[in-house]
Amino acid sequence: MAYDLDFERPLAVLERQISEQEKKVEGAQRRPDRHKPGELDAMAAELANLREKLIQETRSTYAKLSPWERVQVARHKQRPYTRDYIKLMCEEFFELRGDRHYGDDRAIQGGVACLNGRAVVILGHQKGRDTRERMECNFGMAHPEGYRKAMRLMRHAERFHMPVITLIDIAGAAIDLEAEERGISVAIAENLIGMAQLRTPILCVVTGEGGSGGALGISVGDRILMLEHSIYTVASPEAAASILWRDSAFAPNAAETMKITAQDLLERGLIEEIVPEPLGGAHRDLAEMAAILKDTITHNLNELCALPVNELLQARYQRYRAIGESSHALAPAASVS
Amino acid sequence: MAYDLDFERPLAVLERQISEQEKKVEGAQRRPDRHKPGELDAMAAELANLREKLIQETRSTYAKLSPWERVQVARHKQRPYTRDYIKLMCEEFFELRGDRHYGDDRAIQGGVACLNGRAVVILGHQKGRDTRERMECNFGMAHPEGYRKAMRLMRHAERFHMPVITLIDIAGAAIDLEAEERGISVAIAENLIGMAQLRTPILCVVTGEGGSGGALGISVGDRILMLEHSIYTVASPEAAASILWRDSAFAPNAAETMKITAQDLLERGLIEEIVPEPLGGAHRDLAEMAAILKDTITHNLNELCALPVNELLQARYQRYRAIGESSHALAPAASVS
C-alpha cells in the first residue's frame, strides 16, 4: 500500500527510492557478470538500509502526528471497517438485519458471533469500501432505522446474556429529510437511555471517526476504547471551524483545540484504553490490527463478564455521572465557584 | 334518532305513527274548542299507547336479534366510538400521540385519563363520525404505527402502574401496501407478546366490531368484555362467506355459523362479561351507554388492581393457555382422541 497522505510525502519519496533500488538489485542479480565484485552486495545493503530508514521514518512520523494528521489517518479510505473486523476476529458470525419497523440500514451492521469461543453481539458503522458499497451504506452515516436495529440487537444480547461490542466509525448521523421524518433525534436519544440500562456488558471501540451524536448513539457502554489514530469529537473539525473560526479551512486548528485524539481523551479520563495500531496505521495491516483488537476485546470482556450485572450497571452510571461533575479532573475546581 | 336498520322497519313504522299522532295531539291542543269532550284525552292516550308499544316492540326485537342483525347494530354509523366514551366517561383526559418512529395513526387514539378518580391509560380504535374524520381515521383500520403507538401507551401505563383499558371497534387492520411495508404483521405480533407480559392490568372491551387480527392487536388482556350487540370474529362474515360459501351474500350464514356474538362467546368462555346496552342499541343513548360502561369498567378495575401483579400475569397466561386445550369446554373430549 502506497503512502498517500499529505504528511506522508517524505515516506512516499523513500518508498519510491526503495522501489527503484529494488529494480536495480533485481536487474543486477539477473546479470551478475556485468558488475564488479562487491557492487551487488553494496546495492543490497543500500536497499536494506532504505527499508530500515522507511520503518524508522514511519515510526517517528507516526509518533508525533498532529491531531489533524490523525484525522487523515482515521479517515483513510483503506482503513479497516466493521465488516473487516468481524471477518478477521470472529470464528462464527451471523448477520441480524432490520429494525422490524421500517428497513435495514446498511450504515450500521451487526449480528451474533463467536469471538474466542464466547457468544457476543457485535455491531458497528460501515462506511463501505468501493463506490457501490459506499452508496449502499450512505458512507456510514446512519439513519434512524440503523440506530433502532442496533438497539434491537443489543436487546437481543441482553436476552441471551451476550456481551455487546460496538465499533464506531462515522462522520456523523445522516443529515437529510428522511432522517428527520423518521426521528433521528428520538432514535439516538432512546439508544442513550437504552444502553445506559442494558443488563449486559457493553464494550465500545472507536475504530475511525467518532463523529458526534451519530457516534454516541452506539457508544454508551462500560468501557470506551479508541484505536491509536482514531478521533472522537463533538463536531467535525470542519464544522467546528466554520462556526467558531467562520472558515472551515481552520479545521486543523479546531482539531487541535477541541482535543479529539485518543491520547487527548485518555489523558482527560474520557476513555479507558488506547488500542495500538500497526506501524503506519491500521490500514497498512488489517490482519495485525484485527489480531491486536481481538486480544484487547477479549481481555476487556473477560473482566466485564465477571462482574455481577447490578455492579456493572452502577459502575456504568457512575462512569457517565462523573463526567463534568465539579470534582471532575477536567473542570478545575477554581473555575467552578 | 330514526330506526334505520332493515330489521327495524316495523319499529320505523311505529315511529312514524307516533310522530303523526304527536302532530295530531299538538294540533288538537292548539284548538281544543274544535274537539268533542274526551276526544283530546283519547288522542293523548293513543299516543301514550303507541309509545309504550314502540318500547315493547323494540324490546322484543332486540331480545331476539339474529347474529347478522347484531352485525348491523355493531356497525351502526351512530354507534359510540372511542372518543365518545373517553369524553363521556373520563373526568380528565390528555391524548398521547405518535409511535415515536413514524407517525400518529388516527385509527387508534388514546392517552392518560382519570376514570372515577383512578389514573388510567385508555385507548381504542376510532372509526370516525363524519366523512372527514373517517378519512383521517382510515375508518378505524389501523396501520402498524397505530399498533406501535398503542404498545407505547401501554408501556407508559406499565411504568406508572396505571391499568390499561382498550376499546375495540375495527373491521380489520389496514390492508394496503403501506401497512405491509411498515410491517403490520410484526406490529400486531409484538403487541400480542407485549400485552401478554405487560405488568399492569389490561381490561379489553369490544364496543363494536372485533375484526380479526386488527382487533386482537389491542385486545390481549386480563378480561375481555363485550357490549351486548358487539361482535368478535376471526374474519368478517363477508370474507368468510366469500371463501367458505364462495359468495359473500352468505354473510348472514357465516355470522350465524361462526359464533361471533357476545352471547355466543360468553357461553363458550371466550369472554368474561357482557355489558348491557340501552334499549335499541348503544347508539340510541350514548350517555347511558357510557355510564353503564363506566360502572362496569370501574368494578372490573377494582378487582384487577387489587391483585399482585405476578398473580395477574399468571392468570392472564392461563386465560389464553386454556383456550383450545383438549380439556377446554369447547373442544369436546370425544373428538380429541
Added chain:
Amino acid sequence: MKDETESALSNVNSNGAHPDGRVKALPQNLAVKCPNCREVLVGKDWEKNFHICSKCGYHFRLSAPERIELLLDEGTFEEFAADLTSGDPLSFVSRSQPYRTKLETERANTGLTEAVVVGRGQIEGMPLVIVVMDFRFIGGSMGTIVGEKITRAIETAADERLPLLICSASGGARMQEGLLSLMQMAKTSAALGHLADVGCPYISLLTDPTTGGVSASFAFLGDVILAEPGALIGFAGPRVIEQAIHQKLPKDTNTADFVRAHGMIDDIVHRRDLRAVLGQLLRIYGQCMEVVTVESSAANE
C-alpha cells in the same frame, strides 16, 4: 385471514401448480414441471436438488415430512403430541360440507393428523424442538389443535431448555373454528414470551406462504427470522390488497425480498444452505444458553 392467502395462492400458482400448492408429478414421478419457469425437471434430480428448480431456483413447497427429512439429522426426529386431533367446536357446516368431513378428507389425503407436526430432533448433533407446518392441510391454517401443538412445543423447549425452530407455512387462522382460532395467535405468542424469559433462542423460518394470523403472531416473533427465497410473506396476500386498494402492486410485494428490504427478517437462506445456517446458529446460541438458564432461573426466584 384465510381469504387473503387463498387469493394470494391462486396468484402464485397461476402457471400450473395445483391450487393447494401440491405439484402434480408427471406420470410415475419421472418428471415435474416448475410452476415458475415451466421447465420440466427430471424427478430424481429434482429430489436430490431439495425440490428446487435447477433452472430458475424456484423453491417448491415441502410437506412437513419432507421438511423434517431435509433439516434434521437422520433418524433423530421424535414426534410428540401426535395424538391431538381437531374436534369441531362450532359444529361448523358450509355449503353442506361439515368441517368434520373436511378434516377427515385432509387427514386421508395428507397422512397427517393436523396442519402441524411437532417433535424433538437434532441438527448437526445439537438437540432442538422443531415445529413444521404443512400447507397441504387446509392451507396450513391454525385452529385450536395447531395452536395447542405449537404451544406444547414451545413449552417443551422452555422446560427442557432447548432451542426452538418453527417452520411456518400457513394462510392464517382456521375460520371453521371461529374465534377459538384467532385466540391461538395470543396463546402461542404468550408462550413465546415465557420461552424468551427463560432464555431459549427461537428461530423462525418463513416458508411459502406465511400470511394472516400466523404471520401476525409467532412467525414474526423469532429471535432470528429466516425466509426461503421467493416465499410469499405478509399479512395479506397481494391479490387481496389489490382488491382492497383497486391498484396494481409492485411485483415483489410481500415476497421474501420485500420483507428483508423492509427490515422485518434477518436473512433469506437458500434451501441447500439451511441446515448449515441452522447449525451455525445453534452453535452460537448454544454457547450462551448454559449461562442464560443458570442466571435466569436465579432471577426468577
Added chain:
Amino acid sequence: MKDETESALSNVNSNGAHPDGRVKALPQNLAVKCPNCREVLVGKDWEKNFHICSKCGYHFRLSAPERIELLLDEGTFEEFAADLTSGDPLSFVSRSQPYRTKLETERANTGLTEAVVVGRGQIEGMPLVIVVMDFRFIGGSMGTIVGEKITRAIETAADERLPLLICSASGGARMQEGLLSLMQMAKTSAALGHLADVGCPYISLLTDPTTGGVSASFAFLGDVILAEPGALIGFAGPRVIEQAIHQKLPKDTNTADFVRAHGMIDDIVHRRDLRAVLGQLLRIYGQCMEVVTVESSAANE
C-alpha cells in the same frame, strides 16, 4: 451540532430578529415588531399576551426567568445549583477569543450564570422540579455545567419523588468544551433512566429552537412531550440539511407541526394554555405516583 442551529436560526429570523433570538424592543419598550409578520405590537399588550404576536400567533422566545414566571405559581420558584458555573476545561480559544471571556460576556448580558436554570416550584399548587434552558446564553448550548445542572435536577426529582419538567431551548452541545459536552447527552439520559425506574413522570416541553445534541437526548425522552407552536425542532436545522442534500426542503420541515405529524411528540400547546395543560398532567400523574413509589421501592430491593 451547534452549526445546525446557528444556520437554522438565521433561517427563522431572516426577517428582523436579532440572530441570537432576542427581539429588539423599539424605544422605551413601547412597541415590539413581530419577526414573522412584521406587525408592530404595543409592548404592554404583547407582554400581557404571553409574548405572542396578536396578529399571527408567533410565539416569541422567552428567557428562562420569563418562562419560569409564565409557568410557575407566583413566588414558588426556589433555584438550586445556581452556584455552578462553567470552567474552561480545554482552555479553548478561537479567533483570538477565549471561551472564558465569552462566558463572562454572556453572564453579563443575560444576568444568568449558565444556559440553564433549575429549581423547585409549583404549578396549580402541585410541586415539581423544573429545568428551563435559555437560548440567549451561547445558543442554549449544553456544556458540562448545563449537563450537570440538568442531571442534578433529574436526581432531585428522583430523590424527592417529584414530577420533572424540562423546557428545552438549545442549539445542541457546546463545542468549546469538546467531547465533555457530547457526554452530557449520555449523562442526562442515564439519569432519566433512573428517574423512570422510580416512576416519576417527566414532561418535556420543546420550545424554539430544540435541535442537535439536546433534541437527540433528554428533550425527546419525555414521558409526555409537548411543543410550542412554530418551534424549530429537529436534529439538524433546515439550512444545514439543505446544504447537505443540495435541495430545497418542504417549508414545514422540523417545525412543531412536522414532528407531531411524524409521531415524535404528543401535542402542540399554545402558550396561553400551557399552565392549564401542565396542571392537568400533574393531576393525572399525581394520582398514580404514590402507588408507584411504594411499589417500585419494593421491587428495587
